[in-house]
Amino acid sequence: MVAVLGTAGAITLLYHGRVQPLGLAQAGPRSPAASPSPDDPLTLACRRPAVPGTGTTGVAGLWETERGSIAGYRAHERFAELTSPHEAVARTDQLSGWVLVAAGNASIQIQTGCIAVDVRNLNSVDELPGFNTADRDQSARDMLGSRSHPFVVFEPYPSTIAVDPASAAVQHIQISGDLEISGVTKPARFALDVRLQNSQLTAAGSTTVPVGDFGVQVPEEVGGFVQVDPHITLEVSLILLHSRHPAVAANQDGSPLQPS
Template sequence: MLRTLPLWICVLLAGILGGCSVAASPTVTGVGAGSKSGTTGGADSSGQILAPLEQGDRLLDAPGSGLRLTLLAEGNEARYRAQEVLARLRVPNEAVGRTKDVSGAITLDSTGTVIPGQSKITVDLRQLASDERLRDRFVRTDVLQTGRFPNAEFVAREIRGIPWPAPATGDFSFQLSGDLTVHGVTRSVTWNGSGRIGGGHMNATATTSVNITDFGMAIPRVVTVLSLEDAITLELDVRAVTG
């Protein structure tokens, strides 16, 4: 969401897990479930031991328990990457806008199925910033119209790739599908991500691509930009705790 405009959004995550550091002992608890210690293995940059996922190493051992992942107040970031050609350079350039104002949660039931009513990620588009103030102002006021549509929201509806019951520690990849709303328009998107779980935390990063025009926005036409591609990439880095 961009080089001359992000769509960002998004939002997502949700069962996400990224390559951030995790806290102390590799023990995670599920909603209404007890905790279980994970096995040991390789260590991340902080020295935290995180093992590859193993069949016998499960986060949830109580029948009927689910899992809720709540984003932390800090450590999250949403980005858009847009391909443009600036008039002053006349060569391809990648515009990157980002915001750390990302909040929300993802909830899975006892079968590992997403509960949409409890799984929403919100991104404050008013805080998007790139390396060009003029671009940022134009994107916020003329493209995203953040005065009317301040947030981008992603409601998760399906997650694939994560073993269930969820593991206590390890690295894995996933796909998170759902509805992304930007500029008052909702479209179905799928995020492709990877992450790490351990110490009661899940860190993840995910990406998806969307077209600016699919969300009711026109491709910006300004004298400083010769061209801007309709397709943009959205990225999301999140840090979540279980509870």
């Protein structure tokens, strides 16, 4: 009985402090962030398309990520010294990107987009008694090959999304696109909650990927110091503001964006 109670107590201790998934950011007054340098690595990873800015408040146009956007990962791990599993969580606010959309009566059309996350700045935010979870951060960066491939990049496919652009309610969507991790690109689909409120577009959600498909090797050996499930959840909470000024860059390959 003592052993059972002890095990239950350990499980309660480990899960009591579980980091909650990223949710929708609160809408509030925001000023657009200062334009980054053209030589900024994140800007180069997601070049903004050369489309004119608008003075309208509609949904159509270019939406850019703003301060307060966050991305990260969640991974299930099991330590040899512990009887219960643990969830590793790391996050960063070092990301940049944009989405170009057109609007219909009861839908929006994603024309193109790009979100880049700097994995060199991922920092653990979970807690585990007796362990310094920050010790895993450099190992995670090495497994992701961050020296050669510092960014995880998602580029959505052109698609029509069935949402009401006039509604301020939370709406649920799925967006498919190309996901690049460690220099390898594979299709992925994010399930997202989105809300358009106070001239802000917020989105939060996740996708789970088998990182081995991207050439990322995690410790899976049973009986090792730590065993990690290779199915890793990527999560985001994005804040996007409508661009009100002319864009200055081009498509990902540097060519001008062609109207559809």
